[in-house]
Amino acid sequence: MKNSVATQSFPKLVSLFASLLLLFHLVLAADYVPTEKILLNCGEKSDLSDNDNRKWTPDVGSKFLTGTEKSVTSPASSQDPAVPEVPYMTARVFHSNFTYSFPVVSGRKFVRLYFYANSYDGQNATNALFSVTSGSYTLLKNFSAAQTSEALNYAFVIKEYSINVDGDHLNLTFSPSSTPSNAYAFVNGIEVLSMPDLYSNSDGVPIVGQQVPLTIDNATALENVYRLNVGGSDISPSGDTGLFRSWYDDQPYLFGAAFGVSAAADPNVTIDYGTMATYTAPVNVYTSARSMGPNAPINDNYNLTWLFSIDSGFSYLVRLHFCEFTDNITKINQRVFNIFINNQTAELGFDVIAAAEQVDVPVYRDYVVVVPGSNSQQDLWLALHPNETDKPQYYDAILNGVEIFKINDLNNNLAGPNPIPGPKQDIVDPSLALPSHSGRTKNQTAIIAGGVSGGVILLLVIGFCVVGAARRRRRGKDSSTSDGPSGWLPLSLYGNSHSAGSAKTNTTGSYASSLPSNLCRHFSFAEIKAATKNFDEALVLGVGGFGKVYKGEIDGGTTKVAIKRGNPLSEQGVHEFQTEIEMLSKLRHRHLVSLIGYCEENCEMILVYDYMAYGTLREHLYKTQKPPLPWKQRLEICIGAARGLHYLHTGAKHTIIHRDVKTTNILLDEKWVAKVSDFGLSKTGPTLDHTHVSTVVKGSFGYLDPEYFRRQQLTDKSDVYSFGVVLFEILCARPALNPTLPKEQVSLAEWAA
Incomplete structure (x- = not known):
């Protein structure tokens, strides 16, 4: 009798298991739907939609403003054609400490701050110098949007953070710097978005060049500094997987004489995320890539290299995305390569097919790199090179995407120094000048003088090599x-x-x-x-x-x-x-x-x-x-x-x-x-x-x-x-x-x- 009951129950258990398995895959296959999504258009009085058709709510009269602190709202005095209207054409300006308080449930959040360096409330853009904190974390310190925009040739600046919230409120405090005396703070837009636990790793992420891994948990705050669609084109927030991340072309970051070859998957290729959540990265990241190219003798003599400017004195989480989608790479040991970060070996003999177990299946690898120093900027090198030891069929390497995050230091600080603007020529058309442009400084002149001899030598070498x-x-x-x-x-x-x-x-x-x-x-x-x-x-x-x-x-x-x-x-x-x-x-x-x-x-x-x-x-x-x-x-x-x-x-x-x-x-x-x-x-x-x-x-x-x-x-x-x-x-x-x-x-x- 017992066996009969068990026999009758077995099909039900199989059916239940199959249903749960199907539900599991459906959950994995869906884009992420945030339970909290706040888009605050600072200084604005009415609802507006941005270029991605996302609706921004005004902060005038908002429940997110604390009642006792003073601030003013102001429109931007001018608009660069490259700057979208929403959320950059209005700002909230602070001459003393000011806090936004967002009611949320506990958990990890994306926090994005939007800045457009301009004149607000009659103030000079260069006097906007301030810090931003959230709980115990310092996100920005003595930050200058004008200097950052000028140095990086950005029309506007977006700062993105991943912060875990323990309580029921997320607070953001803006504090004008003590010097100069007329310093002020401002912000054009604030975005708060609930997010999955996408970047945490309780088992620890390997630290390049060290034996002990680094745990990334709820106590860790991250700042995204680079997110690239390697070999592909820009991906706007609406093209992401529900997390509204921006992915950029990798071409500006390629270094050296060899830039590799970009490739795109056949339109009939279907990316199978397997057990990996589809919100990890959009399909467009995994259907485009950059490889070294088909010439093995050439590939054997160079690295496929990217160069990123970063702040010293921090550790960085580097996430690399991979997917083999070409018809000629379908088996293990066809394309095997080494991964180097900052001239250190991150991984030897990486094989995408071996890691993913089949073609058209994406995988990613996380590494932590420690960048010593203080209050300065350095370059982070990422390089790929064919692994000769395994004797693969193709001497080649491939990469589909890169994400780089700054990790908070022991003082819970994520803030780095403002980047230093490079030398500029006189502006021919005054209307094209940046608001903060003030001519060449002594430091900039020194940079030019120091670069003359190196520039002459490099041009001579390149010229002779190319013609020869x-x-x-x-x-x-x-x-x-x-x-x-x-x-x-x-x-x-x-x-x-x-x-x-x-x-x-x-x-x-x-x-x-x-x-x-x-x-x-x-x-x-x-x-x-x-x-x-x-x-x-x-x-x-x-x-x-x-x-x-x-x-x-x-x-x-x-x-x-x-x-x-x-x-x-x-x-x-x-x-x-x-x-x-x-x-x-x-x-x-x-x-x-x-x-x-x-x-x-x-x-x-x-x-x-x-x-x-x-x-x-x-x-x-x-x-x-x-x-x-x-x-x-x-x-x-x-x-x-x-x-x-x-x-x-x-x-x-x-x-x-x-x-x-x-x-x-x-x-x-x-x-x-x-x-x-x-x-x-x-x-x-x-x-x-x-x-x-x-x-x-x-x-x-x-x-x-x-x-x-x-x-x-x-x-x-x-x-x-x-x-x-x-x-x-x-x-x-x-x-x-x-x-x-x-x-x-x-x-x-x-x-x-």
Whole structure:
């Protein structure tokens, strides 16, 4: 009888177990739904929604304000076009200690503080100097939003913390610094969000270079300092997993000459989180990655490296996200690599497939690194290198995402020093100046002086290596007749262009129907006329083979643009105009000029680009009244342009060869960020089974790769050669060709090499 009852109960137990298992997986598969979500728009009187359609409540009359402390509300005196309205256009200003008190249930919370350095209540932005505490934790100390924004080139600042709350209230206290006497505190927005226990580890996280792990528990407070979608693009808070985290592109943090290769998963790939909660990181993090590339001999000689500026005197939690999603990596010991943090071994022989046990399954690894020192900033190095000991099938490494958190010290402090602004050039357009800009300091001058000798040596080494390597490279044996995007004669956005290549016959007629309708913005001719004040000659920035380029304003004068208007008598035709739109509208990168839109009404051929406040790089090198560029800034410009070219060669869906790399095609925005421009001669590169593209030679004399000119076989190395000439031009401050010099000095490349 007992056996009969047991037999009857068994199916029920199996069914119950299966239901619980299904429920467990459903819980894991769901995005996190916070039980507490407070978005407080400080200084505001009404409900507003931000760019992610999140609703912010006003703090005027809010229950979160304590009744006895004094404060004032104020709108920002101005708005940078890059700054969203919510929550940055109003602030609450404090001239004495002030506390916000949020009723919450106990548990861990995300706390995000939003700051926009501006003038509030008639106060100077540089006088905003204050500290922020929460319970026993010091989050900020003598914090200057103005100095931080200037030093890091941030339009606004977001500080994110993970804090455990033991009681029923989360208090945030803002305290103006004691000096200067007119110091004040302010805040634009406060976000409080309940969160899962995502980063704690009671068993301890291994400390790099030490034997004893570090426990991260309820007594630990964290500050997020970096969160990157490696190999992918930015992910906004609405694209996160319910935790409203922002993930950023990793390109600005790559270090060294080799940037690796970015990759994206096939759209049909489904990420299986397995036993890992899906809110750990969004799918987009695990379907993009950066690897070293397929060339084993090259990979064996370098590390794939990222560099992060951090505060010394703290320990840091480094979380690395991994997922193998490619068809050729499906088994153990195919891709095995070592992980190094701050020149110490974090892990040897890491194999993503071995850790995840199958393909398309993400995993992460946590490490703690101790950074000694006090009250200064250092660099944290993260490097990957193939593990030769295990003899893997591929000598390669891969990374999908990075999160770096500062851990509170023994005094429960998370606050570091304000970053020091670097050297700046005089602002050409006063409207572009930061509110706190006050000229060059003695410390900044010392930085420039110290960097001159190193900058000269580095540019010399890079220039000789690039040109020399381009001359010595192996010649390909295969050829391809793939056309790719055909070229036009290049037009520098801000100057003349003298190029080699045959002209094309211009055609006229109706072509609106063949232009892409979903790639970028379409402007009416009336909008273009309004933007350029009916093509006012006073707004002409440059003239080239395609026509004139005008400075313009769109969207009610809030956005400055460069408008390139085709000349009806130009040698460049409709096909090239369409190709430019189709190519540039698909490319988005920090170091590439962005195409905003086009106009083709009335048989016009008009392109609208981002406005580059400082014009071309060449304008700042020679034959100019402008002040010379500091060497440190020249190096930053070189690195930026190199990253733009590297993205064209490896980061886009198909390799793109620019074919006209020169100093007039490197533009500088209002923050001196270098951007590669003018893709009129660009071509799609060879496929994997070919080494080059056979094509008619086009480009600019003085920059042309001799082997490309002689053999008419185009590879990405042709761009590398041209970039080497650019480096010499930056170093020597002379044109690539100067016919007035003795014969042996006419060509900069030949003379320098």
